Amino acid sequence: MADKKKNLSEYDIHAVPEAKGMRFGIVVAEWNDEITFELCRGAIDTLKKHGVEDDDIDIHYVPGSFELPMGAQFVAETTKVDAVICLGCVIQGETRHFEFICNAAADGITNVGLKTNIPVIFGVLTPDTWQQAKDRAGGKHGNKGDEAAISAIKMVDLRRKL
Numbered sequence: 752m753a754d755k756k757k758n759l760s761e762y763d764i765h766a767v768p769e770a771k772g773m774r775f776g777i778v779v780a781e782w783n784d785e786i787t788f789e790l791c792r793g794a795i796d797t798l799k800k801h802g803v804e805d806d807d808i809d810i811h812y813v814p815g816s817f818e819l820p821m822g823a824q825f826v827a828e829t830t831k832v833d834a835v836i837c838l839g840c841v842i843q844g845e846t847r848h849f850e851f852i853c854n855a856a857a858d859g860i861t862n863v864g865l866k867t868n869i870p871v872i873f874g875v876l877t878p879d880t881w882q883q884a885k886d887r888a889g890g891k892h893g894n895k896g897d898e899a900a901i902s903a904i905k906m907v908d909l910r911r912k913l
C-alpha cells in the first residue's frame with residue numbers, strides 16, 4: 752500500500768474486505784489538532800467508504816499522543832468495538848520530548864492491542880516539520896488516517912477469519 756505507491760491514501764480497493772457491521776473506536780490526540788482532526792476526517796471517510804455505519808464509529812479525544820495508549824485501553828475495555836484507531840501527530844522539530852512521546856505511544860499502543868486482543872492501530876505521524884505533517888494529513892502524500900482505517904478493517908477481518 753503506501754510503501755509501494757508513496758501515498759498514504761492509495762491502496763488496492765479490491766484487497767479491502769467489506770466492513771459493514773464492523774465497529775470502530777477512534778482515539779484522537781488534541782495536540783496539533785489542525786493535523787489530527789484531518790487524520791480523523793480521513794479515517795471516518797475511509798471506514799464509511801468500505802461500508803461502516805456512522806453509528807458504528809465512536810470518537811474519543813485525549814490531550815496528546817502520550818495519552819493514546821490509555822485512551823485506547825479505556826475504549827477497548829469498556830465499549831464493544833472490533834478495533835481501535837489511534838491518531839496523533841508529534842513533530843520532531845518542535846518538541847524536545849519527541850522520542851519519549853513517540854516511544855511511549857508506540858510501545859503503549861502495541862501493548863494495549865496484545866493485552867486486550869483487540870487490534871489497536873498506530874495512526875501517529877512523526878514528521879520533522881509542520882509541512883511534512885500537512886503533506887500527510889490530506890496533502891500531497893495522502894492521509895495517514897486513511898491508511899490507519901484500512902489497516903483496522905484488515906485486522907478485524909483477519910481476526911474474524913481465524
Ligand code: RBF
Pocket residue numbers: 780782783814815816817818839840841842845846847848852
Ligand atoms: N503531544 C502530541 O501529540 N504531539 C506533540 O508534538 C507534543 N509535543 C509536546 C511537547 C511538549 C514540550 C510537551 C510538554 C508535551 C507535548 N505533547 C505533544 C503532549 C503529550 O503527548 C502529553 O499530552 C503531555 O505531555 C501530558 O502528558
